[in-house]
Amino acid sequence: MATEKYGAGAPGSVEALKRVKATETEWDARLSAARQDTETTLQRRRAEAEAAVKAAQLEADRQRTERVERARAETSTEAEAIVTEGRTAAGQAARGEGRRPVDKKDAILSVVLGSFGKD
Secondary structure: OHHHHHOOOOHHHHHHHHHHHHHHHHHHHHHHHHHHHHHHHHHHHHHHHHHHHHHHHHHHHHHHHHHHHHHHHHHHHHHHHHHHHHHHHHHHHHHOOOOOHHHHHHHHHHHHHHHHHOO
């Protein structure tokens, strides 16, 4: 009699199978919804990450361009100062007014030897 009470032919077993099937269907739907939600979230996060990376790259490019322009301006100003200083030094050297005694050689020699040349 155990077969009739718990076997496939028992009247309650069809209802139990229906409940199991309904539970499986419910959990399949929940799993499907969870997978869909996870996939949607993953796609959104990937898009956000790509946008953040692009924004960071654009900002880095902007900062690099700004720094290069600033460095060019600084370099140009420094180069102009060096050229101006060189021109000034060249002009002074041509007139015998340089910074070093060698630059003033003719003036010094004329002062020192000036008295010898008149005798």
